[in-house]
Amino acid sequence: MEILIPILTLGLLGLLFGMGLALASKKFAVKTDPRLDKIVGLLPGSNCGACGGAGCFGFAEAVLSGKMKIDKCRVSSDVAKEEIATILGRKLEKDLKKIAVLHCYGGIRVKDRFLYQGLKDCVAANLVLGGQKECVWGCLGFGDCERVCPFDAIKMSGEGLPIVDANKCKACNKCVLLCPKKLFTLVPITHPVYVACSSHDLGKDTIAVCPVGCIACYKCEKICPVDAIHVIDNLAVIDYNKCTSCGKCVEACPTKTIRRRE
Amino acid sequence: MSIAQFLTIFISAVFIYNVILSRFLGLCSFVAISRETKPAMAMSLAVMFVTTMSSIITWFIYRFLLVPFGLTYLRTISFILVIATFVQLVEMVIRKTSPALYRFFGIYLPLITVNCAVLGVAVLNSDMFFINGKAVPGSFYYSAFQGVCVGLGYALAMLLMSGIRERLDFCDVPKTVKDFPLAFIIASIMSLSFLGFNGFRF
Numbered sequence: 001m002e003i004l005i006p007i008l009t010l011g012l013l014g015l016l017f018g019m020g021l022a023l024a025s026k027k028f029a030v031k032t033d034p035r036l037d038k039i040v041g042l043l044p045g046s047n048c049g050a051c052g053g054a055g056c057f058g059f060a061e062a063v064l065s066g067k068m069k070i071d072k073c074r075v076s077s078d079v080a081k082e083e084i085a086t087i088l089g090r091k092l093e094k095d096l097k098k099i100a101v102l103h104c105y106g107g108i109r110v111k112d113r114f115l116y117q118g119l120k121d122c123v124a125a126n127l128v129l130g131g132q133k134e135c136v137w138g139c140l141g142f143g144d145c146e147r148v149c150p151f152d153a154i155k156m157s158g159e160g161l162p163i164v165d166a167n168k169c170k171a172c173n174k175c176v177l178l179c180p181k182k183l184f185t186l187v188p189i190t191h192p193v194y195v196a197c198s199s200h201d202l203g204k205d206t207i208a209v210c211p212v213g214c215i216a217c218y219k220c221e222k223i224c225p226v227d228a229i230h231v232i233d234n235l236a237v238i239d240y241n242k243c244t245s246c247g248k249c250v251e252a253c254p255t256k257t258i259r260r261r262e
Numbered sequence: 263m264s265i266a267q268f269l270t271i272f273i274s275a276v277f278i279y280n281v282i283l284s285r286f287l288g289l290c291s292f293v294a295i296s297r298e299t300k301p302a303m304a305m306s307l308a309v310m311f312v313t314t315m316s317s318i319i320t321w322f323i324y325r326f327l328l329v330p331f332g333l334t335y336l337r338t339i340s341f342i343l344v345i346a347t348f349v350q351l352v353e354m355v356i357r358k359t360s361p362a363l364y365r366f367f368g369i370y371l372p373l374i375t376v377n378c379a380v381l382g383v384a385v386l387n388s389d390m391f392f393i394n395g396k397a398v399p400g401s402f403y404y405s406a407f408q409g410v411c412v413g414l415g416y417a418l419a420m421l422l423m424s425g426i427r428e429r430l431d432f433c434d435v436p437k438t439v440k441d442f443p444l445a446f447i448i449a450s451i452m453s454l455s456f457l458g459f460n461g462f463r464f
Contacts, residue, residue, distance in 0.1 A: 006336055
């Protein structure tokens with residue numbers, strides 16, 4: 001008899017609370033959109049945060065409320081995106097696919113100013129007088145970008161320059177942020193013409209250290225039929241909103257600084 | 263029941279026996295959420311609310327259920343039951359009635375469900391304000407007030423900790439002790455300094 005009292009008390013207490021909670025969960029049920037679960041199911045679920053949302057669930061909520069485009073998720077496949085679009089009854093608005101482009105073609109063509117014996121790391125080398133290269137604007141060639149790329153899209157070439165694999169690059173921006181010389185930008189994949197130099201030095205100073213640097217000769221600016229390229233602060237800059245990729249500047253450039261991506 | 267009693271409870275709960283720095287209860291949330299002041303204060307508010315409410319509810323359970331049936335040895339499990347149910351209920355109600363507040367508290371409410379500080383204050387109340395299984399006069403008010411004060415003590419520790427950690431973000435700290443190791447070191451130094459309050463006697 002004595003053992004029954006505690007058992008009954010606790011059991012009843014538990015039963016009471018359990019039923020209370022069950023009732024409360026019915027009464028205070030919050031209706032969630034059934035589409036939300038479906039969208040979450042279609043997303044990769046790795047919560048990488050590349051979309052700018054707080055994980056995949058946050059992204060799904062933002063997509064559902066129309067705050068974000070479906071295409072913001074760089075990781076999920078096109079099929080999954082199409083399915084999400086059909087769930088929402090929306091058309092898939094595709095963002096232009098971009099890839100990372102290196103604005104330097106110096107590499108081994110540029111000599112070293114001094115013997116750098118520190119860590120084989122661009123960020124570290126950049127701390128020493130802005131790196132060992134004669135050109136303080138250009139690529140240091142230690143391959144930080146190759147190491148940071150999560151998609152294995154960047155490989156260092158024999159010329160001491162990183163080469164971006166357009167098929168593998170997902171425009172995740174990691175190399176853009178890491179490069180101490182800020183040599184990478186994300187360029188629409190539809191525009192193959194780019195300026196392979198970042199030097200803002202005067203033309204004669206540039207050509208003294210690098211045979212392929214921009215010497216600010218204004219030939220590209222003059223020949224461009226759509227007014228898409230301008231020399232700003234001793235460096236040619238392409239406006240990709242206007243560029244038609246006609247390639248006239250590529251032919252006109254005397255130092256072959258303006259290049260066409262293969 | 264007198265003002266002096268309440269003052270004693272206040273000072274001992276906030277300073278002398280600070281729930282985190284002297285009693286070492288609720289340390290997980292103390293270390294995890296004290297990185298920035300704003301979420302730390304949100305968590306403190308939530309804790310204060312829950313400690314107060316659970317003090318009140320557990321007092322009723324203890325006074326009218328456990329004591330009369332002679333089941334005081336069951337207080338741990340029954341308090342846990344009550345607190346967990348209560349927090350769940352509060353979460354549901356908040357979620358339904360105020361989505362803004364729900365988003366504000368976010369993960370903190372479920373975290374409190376199993377926070378030992380909340381159980382600690384309930385057990386403490388039943389220890390301090392019940393003598394030989396009989397409630398001392400005014401024990402209900404004392405219990406509720408102690409609930410508030412323990413929450414205040416928690417908030418004080420969180421405020422101090424988050425303030426220190428926010429400033430430390432700007433310091434050049436060796437990589438080996440960055441973040442959590444440093445937080446533990448700071449917590450121990452703070453705990454030592456709170457030991458100084460132990461000299462107070464009433």
